[in-house]
Amino acid sequence: MPRIKDPSLSNEGKLKTEWAASEMQTLIKIKERFEKEKPLQGKNIACCMHVTSETANLMLTLKAAGAKIALAASNPLTTQDNVAAYLVSEGIDVYAIKGDDVSNYENNLKATLEIRPHMVMDDGGDLTVMIHKDAELLSNVIGGAEETTTGVIRLENMAKDGKLKYPVVAVNDSLTKQMFDNRYGTGQSTIDGILRATNILIAGKNFVVGGYGWCGKGVSLRAKGLGASVIVTEVDPVKALEAVMEGFRVMPMNEAAKVGDIFVTVTGGKHIINTNHMKLMKDKAILANSGHFDIEIDVEGLRKIASSSRDVRTHLKEYIVDRKKIYLLAEGRLVNSSAAEGHPAAVMDMSFADQALACEYILNNELSAGVHRLPESVDRDVAAAKLESMGIRIDKLSETQTDYANSWSE
Numbered sequence: 001m002p003r004i005k006d007p008s009l010s011n012e013g014k015l016k017t018e019w020a021a022s023e024m025q026t027l028i029k030i031k032e033r034f035e036k037e038k039p040l041q042g043k044n045i046a047c048c049m050h051v052t053s054e055t056a057n058l059m060l061t062l063k064a065a066g067a068k069i070a071l072a073a074s075n076p077l078t079t080q081d082n083v084a085a086y087l088v089s090e091g092i093d094v095y096a097i098k099g100d101d102v103s104n105y106e107n108n109l110k111a112t113l114e115i116r117p118h119m120v121m122d123d124g125g126d127l128t129v130m131i132h133k134d135a136e137l138l139s140n141v142i143g144g145a146e147e148t149t150t151g152v153i154r155l156e157n158m159a160k161d162g163k164l165k166y167p168v169v170a171v172n173d174s175l176t177k178q179m180f181d182n183r184y185g186t187g188q189s190t191i192d193g194i195l196r197a198t199n200i201l202i203a204g205k206n207f208v209v210g211g212y213g214w215c216g217k218g219v220s221l222r223a224k225g226l227g228a229s230v231i232v233t234e235v236d237p238v239k240a241l242e243a244v245m246e247g248f249r250v251m252p253m254n255e256a257a258k259v260g261d262i263f264v265t266v267t268g269g270k271h272i273i274n275t276n277h278m279k280l281m282k283d284k285a286i287l288a289n290s291g292h293f294d295i296e297i298d299v300e301g302l303r304k305i306a307s308s309s310r311d312v313r314t315h316l317k318e319y320i321v322d323r324k325k326i327y328l329l330a331e332g333r334l335v336n337s338s339a340a341e342g343h344p345a346a347v348m349d350m351s352f353a354d355q356a357l358a359c360e361y362i363l364n365n366e367l368s369a370g371v372h373r374l375p376e377s378v379d380r381d382v383a384a385a386k387l388e389s390m391g392i393r394i395d396k397l398s399e400t401q402t403d404y405a406n407s408w409s410e
């Protein structure tokens with residue numbers, strides 16, 4: 001039995017999903033092919049993803065391909081209850097209610113495994129880790145796909161320790177995913193979340209971005225576009241240098257902490273902002289996280305060092321630390337999905353095209369246990385389909401140019 005908030009919300013969810021689909025023509029084209037070819041016929045897929053209208057279009061694509069699907073929320077705060085209701089009305093087993101606590105979150109994940117999955121589609125790695133604890137279920141799994149940077153890091157650590165027992169496609173690592181979803185998706189939706197939670201002016205603020213991967217690049221770019229003075233903190237010298245050459249100030253978090261007005265963490269790591277940093281901060285500093293898990297800001301530590309706290313607006317909590325105010329957005333969880341609505345459909349289009357094609361790729365190739373990437377040809381096909389859906393045409397190499405590109409003597 002699915003577990004959702006209210007089945008009567010289904011029509012709202014349908015409209016929302018159709019609206020997202022209008023920006024997801026790459027995925028819809030794959031859905032149309034899947035409807036005819038049924039490449040996933042008879043396969044059960046357990047999914048742990050954000051339950052959004054964009055994900056709904058992916059689920060309907062997998063269903064069109066012949067798969068049976070169970071879906072749990074990868075983050076209880078991002079669940080759209082109306083979309084969950086719509087998916088259930090479409091025959092997809094959804095286990096998600098917005099605001100679920102940790103115990104419900106885990107039970108939701110467990111419930112998806114009741115379909116005895118042949119494939120696992122994950123966002124963050126929790127479902128993958130869970131299924132590895134059940135040898136009987138594990139033996140049924142052909143492969144999996146992982147959506148996000150944090151999940152891929154976990155998978156690589158599992159593989160390094162010899163613990164990853166089936167092939168997983170790191171969808172996150174496809175160029176058509178990370179260059180667009182991580183950069184422009186996180187860039188826009190993070191700013192959107194901060195604005196919805198605070199309605200502050202970004203122009204003229206010192207905007208500190210922890211991490212300069214694709215997500216950090218996107219957040220920095222958009223903050224700069226709104227007139228902020230951007231400061232980047234990094235541990236990787238190449239990325240740090242890239243940020244310098246892009247014109248951003250780069251410094252350790254200890255120094256950034258003293259001057260920042262707004263802080264955003266996007267590293268995939270832990271305690272990027274710790275209580276020592278918090279004590280150095282200016283009055284009214286605003287802290288937000290757009291990394292997958294709520295461990296990038298030491299929220300527990302903040303609660304301990306604060307003399308008091310109060311909710312000021314939705315998703316905006318004020319803490320008093322040494323008589324100064326520190327504002328935490330969305331409890332340190334993904335601000336872009338909690339306070340806003342996650343990435344726009346137009347970028348999820350490519351990420352979820354990659355996800356759908358990853359399922360097909362796993363079935364059509366005998367992959368070894370471990371982490372795999374989709375071939376470059378998939379990136380080219382997905383990008384070409386996206387361009388076509390946007391009405392943008394590009395050049396083709398002429399015969400002379402192709403000959404030159406393939407020669408060495410000229």
Ligand code: ADE
Binds near residue numbers: 049053055
């Ligand atoms: N991850 C980030 N944004 C998302 C969205 N809109 N839907 C599903 N997963 C997401």
